[in-house]
Amino acid sequence: MISLRWADVDQAEIRFRAENVKTKEARVFPIVGPLADLLKGQPRRIACPFVFAGLRQTGVVAGSFELAFRTAARAAGLGYRTPHDLRRSFARNMDRRGMRQSVIMALMGHKTASMFNRYRIVPEEELRESIERAMGPDFVPKFVPTLRAATVRSGPSRSRKV
Numbered sequence: 001m002i003s004l005r006w007a008d009v010d011q012a013e014i015r016f017r018a019e020n021v022k023t024k025e026a027r028v029f030p031i032v033g034p035l036a037d038l039l040k041g042q043p044r045r046i047a048c049p050f051v052f053a054g055l056r057q058t059g060v061v062a063g064s065f066e067l068a069f070r071t072a073a074r075a076a077g078l079g080y081r082t083p084h085d086l087r088r089s090f091a092r093n094m095d096r097r098g099m100r101q102s103v104i105m106a107l108m109g110h111k112t113a114s115m116f117n118r119y120r121i122v123p124e125e126e127l128r129e130s131i132e133r134a135m136g137p138d139f140v141p142k143f144v145p146t147l148r149a150a151t152v153r154s155g156p157s158r159s160r161k162v
Helices: 033-041 062-075 083-096 101-108 113-119 124-134
Strands: 013-016 027-030 151-153 159-161
Touching: 027 101, 062 083, 083 101, 083 113, 101 113
Parallel strands: none
Antiparallel strands: 013 027, 151 159
């Protein structure tokens, strides 16, 4: 994201170039709502191709971006946060809104479900809420007996499974 260029952004989408992503596969991310507003408000520096320009207008260096991000998170009262927290939050929020896992994976650039599951961390609060919903006031416990093969005698010395 820190290497994002204005040439890769238009009114409807961000195009991630293959050379700028870990999977080395280009992908498109639709721009809607607050994200569109944020990008429209991002100042463009003359002769700088980068959306997030560094002081030398050569693009933001990863270390300086992470430091700036953490400083902004603390100033906003969020405590210690990393840019990767945004990816985890995105995966969790989209999952909670009912978006299909395959769609979330495509947006995040994940090729495997195991990689998606690293980001889709289920917080304890969500576990608690799920149990409370499942065991609400109309809950009636039902016990399912274990099924075992019955043994039937068929004569004085033989038995067979039914």
